Amino acid sequence: MARRNKNKLFTEIEVTDAGAKGKAIAKSPDGRVIFVDNAVPGDVADIQTTRKRKSYYQGTATNFHTLSDKRTEPVCQHFGTCGGCKWQNMEYKYQLEYKQSEVENNLRRLGKIQLPEITPILGSEEIYFYRNKMEFSFSSSRWLTQEEIQSGEDIQNRNALGFHIPGMWDKILDIKKCHLQADPSNAIRNFVKEFATENKLAFFNTRNQEGLLRTLMIRTTSTGEIMILVQFYEDRKDQRELLLNAVAEKFPEITSLQYVVNNKANDTIYDQEVICFKGRDHIFEEMEGLKFKINAKSFYQTNSDQAYNLYKITRDYANLKGDELVYDLYTGTGTIAQFVAKNAKKVIGVEAVPEAIKDAKENAERNEIDNVEFYVGDMRKVFTQSFINKHGHPDVIITDPPRDGMHKDVVAQIIGILPQRIVYVSCNSATQARDLALLDEYYKVTSVQAVDMFPQTHHVENVVCLEKR
Numbered sequence: 001m002a003r004r005n006k007n008k009l010f011t012e013i014e015v016t017d018a019g020a021k022g023k024a025i026a027k028s029p030d031g032r033v034i035f036v037d038n039a040v041p042g043d044v045a046d047i048q049t050t051r052k053r054k055s056y057y058q059g060t061a062t063n064f065h066t067l068s069d070k071r072t073e074p075v076c077q078h079f080g081t082c083g084g085c086k087w088q089n090m091e092y093k094y095q096l097e098y099k100q101s102e103v104e105n106n107l108r109r110l111g112k113i114q115l116p117e118i119t120p121i122l123g124s125e126e127i128y129f130y131r132n133k134m135e136f137s138f139s140s141s142r143w144l145t146q147e148e149i150q151s152g153e154d155i156q157n158r159n160a161l162g163f164h165i166p167g168m169w170d171k172i173l174d175i176k177k178c179h180l181q182a183d184p185s186n187a188i189r190n191f192v193k194e195f196a197t198e199n200k201l202a203f204f205n206t207r208n209q210e211g212l213l214r215t216l217m218i219r220t221t222s223t224g225e226i227m228i229l230v231q232f233y234e235d236r237k238d239q240r241e242l243l244l245n246a247v248a249e250k251f252p253e254i255t256s257l258q259y260v261v262n263n264k265a266n267d268t269i270y271d272q273e274v275i276c277f278k279g280r281d282h283i284f285e286e287m288e289g290l291k292f293k294i295n296a297k298s299f300y301q302t303n304s305d306q307a308y309n310l311y312k313i314t315r316d317y318a319n320l321k322g323d324e325l326v327y328d329l330y331t332g333t334g335t336i337a338q339f340v341a342k343n344a345k346k347v348i349g350v351e352a353v354p355e356a357i358k359d360a361k362e363n364a365e366r367n368e369i370d371n372v373e374f375y376v377g378d379m380r381k382v383f384t385q386s387f388i389n390k391h392g393h394p395d396v397i398i399t400d401p402p403r404d405g406m407h408k409d410v411v412a413q414i415i416g417i418l419p420q421r422i423v424y425v426s427c428n429s430a431t432q433a434r435d436l437a438l439l440d441e442y443y444k445v446t447s448v449q450a451v452d453m454f455p456q457t458h459h460v461e462n463v464v465c466l467e468k469r
């Protein structure tokens with residue numbers, strides 16, 4: 001029996017809000033929420049639903065009756081196909097408003113937290129070309145745009161170097177100019193694509209798992225250094241050297257040219273050997289005179305200017321007088337730990353990635369900071385009572401977990417310790433709200449400050465200060 005198509009077309013619907021995952025929000029005539037693609041709050045549009053759930057629809061705005069005055073013209077030719085900058089069609093001041101209200105809503109509704117007066121979100125001065133790290137994928141089956149399909153041309157070359165089409169693991173949109181990372185990022189990516197195509201180097205075929213070229217990572221820093229990492233699938237020395245030598249010759253400003261040969265099913269490099277082809281195996285970022293060494297696997301905040309603002313807020317909230325023992329949980333390469341060290345008696349950083357901890361120790365030595373210590377391991381297993389007994393009872397805990405937030409055992413351990421103050425830095429205010437709810441009996445939220453690290457996207461960073469009740 002044929003399945004009935006349950007999708008609907010709702011006409012003349014007002015789009016009222018923007019929220020989770022960058023989608024706009026509207027209400028259907030039957031009272032459900034609709035998460036809408038391709039719309040801006042204030043638009044009045046026909047909405048074609050694509051999925052129905054118990055309490056909501058997903059859909060796309062098709063025909064527009066009124067265009068919102070919050071709209072602006074997207075600057076990027078890839079807008080709408082590329083999933084990277086979903087909010088590029090909304091003026092920046094409104095992006096900030098929606099980010100601020102998402103943080104507040106999550107803390108109030110999910111966390112049920114009583115909030116102090118909230119400081120306005122700190123916007124980014126640079127709203128384009130602010131990222132210091134981008135990763136592009138090679139593909140031999142480029143995503144074809146509507147214009148290309150309609151042109152009816154026989155397209156011979158389907159090579160692409162760019163981003164995954166949202167929700168499609170095997171389709172890559174070829175990127176000609178990305179507005180998120182400053183030059184020479186675009187020049188390097190375009191050169192690599194052209195050189196590889198001209199020299200018939202095989203782009204990766206995801207379905208057949210074959211080809212030479214897999215991913216390209218470009219990292220830039222405020223010190224002017226550049227790191228390039230090419231990930232190869234096939235181990236062909238001649239072809240690899242042909243490409244890497246051409247890149248080195250064309251861009252002598254590259255200070256670290258590295259590669260990985262990875263023929264396992266997924267393209268994560270974290271369990272792979274990174275080989276330095278030319279220059280150093282690392283680059284340096286600088287902040288307030290502190291130097292941070294970054295290797296290919298290190299986490300470093302992707303918007304350097306806003307990272308500095310984020311760290312200053314974190315240090316202010318920690319309100320250190322100089323005699324405190326501070327724990328910096330999820331320390332990465334120990335950046336926050338070193339940033340606050342001169343205001344504390346001692347700082348202890350804990351992190352899961354061994355390479356990051358190695359860099360953290362080296363960074364501290366280079367920066368001549370001798371009151372920091374770093375330990376490696378899964379937070380849940382390392383941050384235990386015996387760890388506290390050994391290293392001391394913290395007066396202040398700074399925590400900056402990944403998107404999933406803290407494991408409930410880690411929250412329970414913090415409650416067991418009851419430091420005077422907690423500074424919670426988060427890139428996901430929903431999981432932050434969940435964790436704050438668990439802490440609420442023991443801690444009062446005294447300050448909240450959202451920081452926009454990612455203009456043109458819905459992502460937002462949030463810093464919360466908690467004082468023991």
Ligand SMILES: C[S@@+](CC[C@H](N)C(=O)[O-])C[C@H]1O[C@@H](n2cnc3c(N)ncnc32)[C@H](O)[C@@H]1O
Pocket residue numbers: 299300301330331332333334335336350351352353356377378379380400401402427
């Ligand atoms: C959002 S980053 C913060 C890094 C650092 N605070 C900074 O500003 O650069 C989160 C860090 O948590 C680490 N991490 C993720 N899961 C972890 C776990 N279970 N135990 C310890 N560290 C973990 C990641 O490797 C990453 O370095």
